[in-house]
Amino acid sequence: METELIASLLERRVDFALVALYLVFIVAIGFLFSGKSNNPSNYFRGGGKLLWWMTGASAFMVQFSAWTFTGAAGKAYNDGLAVAVIFIGNSIGYFVSFLLVAEMFRQTRCITPVDAIRRRYGPVNEQFFTWAQVPLGVIQAGIWLNGLAIFTSAVFGISIEWTIVITGLVVMFVSLTGGAWAVVASDYVQMLVIMAISVTATVFVAAEFGVSNVIAEFPNDLFTNNMNYVGLFFVWSLMSISKQIFSTNNMYDASRYLVAKDSLNAKKAALLASLLMLAGTFIWFLPPMATAVMGVNLTEAYPTLGSKATDAAYLAFVDFAMPVGMVGIMMAALFSATMSSMDSGLNRSAGIMCMNFYQPVIKRGRASDAELMIVGKVITFLFGLVIVGVGLFIASLKQLSLFDIMLQMGSLIQMPILIPLFLAVFVKKVPDWAPWATVVLGVGVSLVSKYVLTPDLISSFTSMEFTGRESSDLVFIVSMFLHLTVTTGFFFWSRRFYAGLSEKRLAEVDAFFEDVTTPVVSEQEVSETDLEQRNKLGTLAMIYGATILLLPLIPQEGSQVPAILGFGLTGGIVLVIGTLLKLSARPSKARKASAARA
Structure with a gap:
């Protein structure tokens, strides 16, 4: 090994x-x-x-x-x-x-x-x-x-x-x-x-x-x-x-x-x-x-x-x-x-x-x-x-x-949790038990969609033959549909008990x-923290971009032209953006004057 x-x-x-x-x-x-x-x-x-x-x-x-x-x-x-x-x-x-x-x-x-x-x-x-x-x-x-x-x-x-x-x-x-x-x-x-x-x-x-x-x-x-x-x-x-x-x-x-x-x-x-x-x-x-x-x-x-x-x-x-x-x-x-x-x-x-x-x-x-x-x-x-x-x-x-x-994972586990957290800033009058109860119900809905409403069951009722891709997609579709209707509907239904x-x-x-x-x-003026972020990241991007631009020196089996073009484009994009950040980190004349007066 x-x-x-x-x-x-x-x-x-x-x-x-x-x-x-x-x-x-x-x-x-x-x-x-x-x-x-x-x-x-x-x-x-x-x-x-x-x-x-x-x-x-x-x-x-x-x-x-x-x-x-x-x-x-x-x-x-x-x-x-x-x-x-x-x-x-x-x-x-x-x-x-x-x-x-x-x-x-x-x-x-x-x-x-x-x-x-x-x-x-x-x-x-x-x-x-x-x-x-x-x-x-x-x-x-x-x-x-x-x-x-x-x-x-x-x-x-x-x-x-x-x-x-x-x-x-x-x-x-x-x-x-x-x-x-x-x-x-x-x-x-x-x-x-x-x-x-x-x-x-x-x-x-x-x-x-x-x-x-x-x-x-x-x-x-x-x-x-x-x-x-x-x-x-x-x-x-x-x-x-x-x-x-x-x-x-x-x-x-x-x-x-x-x-x-x-x-x-x-x-x-x-x-x-x-x-x-x-x-x-x-x-x-x-x-x-x-x-x-x-x-x-x-x-x-x-x-x-x-x-x-x-x-x-x-x-x-x-x-x-x-x-x-x-x-x-x-x-x-x-x-x-x-x-x-x-x-x-x-x-x-x-x-x-x-x-x-x-x-x-x-x-x-x-x-x-x-x-x-x-x-x-x-x-x-x-x-x-x-x-x-x-x-x-x-x-x-x-x-x-x-x-x-x-x-x-997204449809069977995450969705029950995401629904009450998505609606949190849009729906105000719900009882405090509604979010966790919605998740618990949603997990049940996920289990039903996964182990009960299977592609085989749907195929037996509809006489439709599903391919492997369609079976996988169908699991996702059924779960999402039930969450958008049953799980979300339960959250809104809980408002009746508010x-x-x-x-x-x-x-x-x-x-x-x-x-x-x-x-x-926040204050409209560019702060020292703002300039620090631009300066540090601009410097790092410039260093990495310049390093990439050196890579055409690596020997290639054929022509060096593809290497020059590939590394030149990749490194050039990083270097140019880093340079722009670095330039934007320079304090303006007005800011320098303000600092001098202080």
């Missing part, structure tokens, strides 16, 4: 060196911002001082992980553009945030999202959603880790299990170097690099094959491959978009906006995330479709992946059609993107456990800020160990694809709704 590992690393020594270099770069980000996390507010939400472009990039990265380039890419390799519906749903969801709720979530003025749940629904629901959501976050992080391990295993030839363990240990180390400041800062850099690489890969698709040719020559139907009933695809699309709207606009995920400097920055952040997701929808899935057009046998190319070989479809295009070294950059970006997603989850979960369980239940509100910081880091470490275990368990599910895990609240709770709820309708306004 050791000899095999060393041989694999030597074969990929350029790519491995780029991954190692990038990890050093990301660790530097953690140390660079670690000094700003000196109290719970700074550690768990950046003190609510982050600008819209950092907040929006972080919101985008929360919905983005290695799964996009593994499970979703595998779906595009087999079924064409059908998977793009999910990402269009994300874009629509963030646009709804821009129109309606991003500023409202920021205006809750809370440190953690469960703080807002307590203010809106009371202390019982605070504990209920703490213990309902934190385990879900750990499972989600395990899925992200597994997705990254698939790529790492395919590139370096080591087992997925070993990759999960090694990656998980690195993630835990990086997660502990800084709080929300470091997490959001690294998210922004990852967004730059990933979007730059995605654009470059799409340019190579256009240059070598032609976008229209890839679409025309794709070996399967673009949207309805392996489907007998086209109408089922449209219903699946509608349900997928509905699910993503709930996923991006609920009070628990409001944490992505709690870090924003003010209401306007939160609103702009949601719009940025929507535009980035929309742009990605049109470029992420052409490379894996080009892999299908090329006729690459993924099972032979990546034998260590076994039945999950299709999840390496994006990697195959970069591996076979792009210059030597580009795989290393993509791997490094995905490695760090997954770490950023996990950092966000770990940071939020640790914050919830500290501020919404340890502080009120264990310490009865008497824990100091210093104690909460220590406890938060200990919990982060322990959660990291659990995430590694979850990743290993998912890797053992040989017959269930990562794509199906994501959808089934008989008012206690005087204390009524005051809390009134104060909550007054806050969410009152804008958070």
Whole structure:
């Protein structure tokens, strides 16, 4: 095993060196911002001082992980553009945030999202959603880790299990170097690099094959491959978009906006995330479709992946059609993107456990800020160990694809929790028992849709024959339909039993709704904190962009021209944006004059 590992690393020594270099770069980000996390507010939400472009990039990265380039890419390799519906749903969801709720979530003025749940629904629901959501976050992080391990295993030839363990240990180390400041800062850099690489890969698709040719020559139907009933695809699309709207606009995920400097920055952040997701929808899935057009046998190319070989479809295009070294950059970006997603989850979960369980239940509100910081880091470490275990368990599910895990988890587990949290800022007069009761009922609905209303049962009543893809989609459709009708209907039905609240709770709820309708306004002048964010991230982006521009020096088997174009475009995008940030960090003449007068 050791000899095999060393041989694999030597074969990929350029790519491995780029991954190692990038990890050093990301660790530097953690140390660079670690000094700003000196109290719970700074550690768990950046003190609510982050600008819209950092907040929006972080919101985008929360919905983005290695799964996009593994499970979703595998779906595009087999079924064409059908998977793009999910990402269009994300874009629509963030646009709804821009129109309606991003500023409202920021205006809750809370440190953690469960703080807002307590203010809106009371202390019982605070504990209920703490213990309902934190385990879900750990499972989600395990899925992200597994997705990254698939790529790492395919590139370096080591087992997925070993990759999960090694990656998980690195993630835990990086997660502990800084709080929300470091997490959001690294998210922004990852967004730059990933979007730059995605654009470059799409340019190579256009240059070598032609976008229209890839679409025309794709070996399967673009949207309805392996489907007998086209109408089922449209219903699946509608349900997928509905699910993503709930996923991006609920009070628990409001944490992505709690870090924003003010209401306007939160609103702009949601719009940025929507535009980035929309742009990605049109470029992420052409490379894996080009892999299908090329006729690459993924099972032979990546034998260590076994039945999950299709999840390496994006990697195959970069591996076979792009210059030597580009795989290393993509791997490094995905490695760090997954770490950023996990950092966000770990940071939020640790914050919830500290501020919404340890502080009120264990310490009865008497824990100091210093104690909460220590406890938060200990919990982060322990959660990291659990995430590694979850990743290993998912890797053992040989017959269930990562794509199906994501959808089934979303429809069967997440939806019952998301419904009352989505409606929290829209429906005021409900009894305090309604949220947790809705979740309990929703879990029952999930079980019925999973184990009773099965595709086989529906087939026996309708005499319709479903393919494997249709059966999987049908499970998702039935579950989502029942949640949108039965579970949501139960929440509204509970209003019939609303008989008012206690005087204390009524005051809390009134104060909550007054806050969410009152804008958070910051000073209009550019603050020192704003300039610091631009200066540090601009410098980091310039350094990384300049490093990428040196990579055409790597010897190539053929002409150096593709390397010059590929690395030039990728590095140039990062370098230019970094330069613009650096220039915007210069104090204006008016500010200099004001400082001089002071």
